[in-house]
Amino acid sequence: MTEPVLIVEHLHKAFDSLQAVKDVSFRVNPGEIFGLLGPNGAGKTTTINMICSLLPADQGAITINNMPVSTHNSSLRQRMGVVPQDIALYEELNALDNLSFWGGLYGLSGEKLKSRQKELLSKVGLQDRAKEPVSRYSGGMKRRLNLAIGLLHDPDLLLLDEPTVGIDPQARHQMLDLIRAEANKGTAILYTTHYMDEAEQLCDRLAIMDHGQLLAMGSLSELETLVGERRILKIGGTFDQDWVNKLISTLSDVQLLTFDPAQITLSVPFDMAIGQILTVLQEQGLVVEHLDIKNPNLDSVFLKLTGREFKD
Numbered sequence: 491m492t493e494p495v496l497i498v499e500h501l502h503k504a505f506d507s508l509q510a511v512k513d514v515s516f517r518v519n520p521g522e523i524f525g526l527l528g529p530n531g532a533g534k535t536t537t538i539n540m541i542c543s544l545l546p547a548d549q550g551a552i553t554i555n556n557m558p559v560s561t562h563n564s565s566l567r568q569r570m571g572v573v574p575q576d577i578a579l580y581e582e583l584n585a586l587d588n589l590s591f592w593g594g595l596y597g598l599s600g601e602k603l604k605s606r607q608k609e610l611l612s613k614v615g616l617q618d619r620a621k622e623p624v625s626r627y628s629g630g631m632k633r634r635l636n637l638a639i640g641l642l643h644d645p646d647l648l649l650l651d652e653p654t655v656g657i658d659p660q661a662r663h664q665m666l667d668l669i670r671a672e673a674n675k676g677t678a679i680l681y682t683t684h685y686m687d688e689a690e691q692l693c694d695r696l697a698i699m700d701h702g703q704l705l706a707m708g709s710l711s712e713l714e715t716l717v718g719e720r721r722i723l724k725i726g727g728t729f730d731q732d733w734v735n736k737l738i739s740t741l742s743d744v745q746l747l748t749f750d751p752a753q754i755t756l757s758v759p760f761d762m763a764i765g766q767i768l769t770v771l772q773e774q775g776l777v778v779e780h781l782d783i784k785n786p787n788l789d790s791v792f793l794k795l796t797g798r799e800f801k802d
C-alpha cells in the first residue's frame with residue numbers, strides 16, 4: 491500500500507474567539523488530487539497555511555513524507571510547492587526573473603533552471619510575455635505564473651489555494667489539465683476551491699468544509715450517496731409556511747429542505763413521479779412559476795449537510 495504524502499490529524503486553530511479550524515483530519519496520497527470545498531470563511535486557507543507552516547496550529551499534527559511539520563523545517567519546504575490564494579510575485583520583475591528568484595530559493599540554477607523556466611512558461615501559456623514586468627499582467631496571467639512557480643522544483647506535495655479564481659474559461663481548462671498531469675506524474679495535490687464544478691471535475695476525493703469543520707469526505711460518488719437515491723426539486727411560487735408544512739405531511743417520503751416565501755426546496759425519492767407532486771400543488775391552488783430538478787450532486791450534498799445552499 492502506498493504511504494500518504496500528507497497526513498493531517500485533528501488540526502485546530504482559533505483567532506481569538508473565532509474557531510477557524512476545528513478537528514480537521516485528512517490524508518493525501520501520491521498521485522491524488524484531494525479537494526477542500528467550502529464557502530468563504532470555511533477555513534481552507536487557514537488549513538493550508540498551517541500545512542506550509544506559515545501559521546502555527548493550536549492543536550493537531552501534520553506529517554509530510556513521514557516527517558512531522560515543525561515551525562522551521564527547510565528540507566520539507568523543498569518537497570512542497572505552494573500556490574497561495576494571495577498572489578506572491580515581484581511586480582517589477584518579469585516572469586523569467588520571478589521564476590529565477592523562486593527557483594534560486596529552491597536550489598535550482600544554470601541549465602536546469604533555464605529549461606524548467608521555458609517548460610513551465612509554455613505550459614501556462616506565458617512564453618510570449620516572459621520578458622514583460624509582471625505589473626503589466628492581467629490578474630489571470632499572474633495566477634498562471636503563480637502556478638508555474640509552485641511547480642518549478644517538481645514538489646512531492648502541491649498546495650493550491652483557489653488557483654483558478656479570476657481566470658478565463660480557456661486558461662482555466664488549461665490549468666486544470668496541467669494540474670491533472672502533475673498528479674498523473676505522482677504528485678500529491680491539495681486543492682481548495684469554492685467552485686463545485688471544479689471539485690466534481692478534478693478531485694479524486696474531497697472533503698466538504700464549513701465553519702472550520704469537515705462535514706463529509708470521500709469520492710464524488712461516495713458523497714452523492716449521502717443524499718441517497720433522491721432528487722432535489724426547487725419550486726418557485728408564492729408560499730405560506732403553514733400551508734407548505736401541511737402539504738408536505740400529506741406526501742409520503744418528501745422532505746422540505748429550505749423554505750422561502752418565493753421558493754421551496756424539496757427532497758424526493760428518485761422514483762417518485764414529479765408530475766404527481768406538481769398535480770398536488772396545483773390542486774391546492776399553487777401557481778408553479780418555475781421548477782428545477784436536480785439529480786444528486788455536490789450542491790445537494792451541501793444542502794443536505796448544512797441546510798443551506800452553496801453559493802459561489
Ligand SMILES: Nc1ncnc2c1ncn2[C@@H]1O[C@H](COP(=O)(O)OP(=O)(O)OP(=O)(O)O)[C@@H](O)[C@H]1O
Pocket residue numbers: 505508510528529530531532533534535536537575684
Ligand atoms: N489572521 C486572521 N485573524 C483573524 N481571523 C482570521 C485570520 N485569518 C482568517 N481568519 C478568519 O478565519 C476564518 C477562516 O478563514 P479562511 O481564510 O481560512 O477561510 P477560507 O475558507 O480560505 O475562505 P475564502 O474562500 O474566502 O478564501 C474566517 O472567519 C476568517 O475571517
Ligand SMILES: [Mg+2]
Pocket residue numbers: 534535536575651
Ligand atoms: Mg481562502
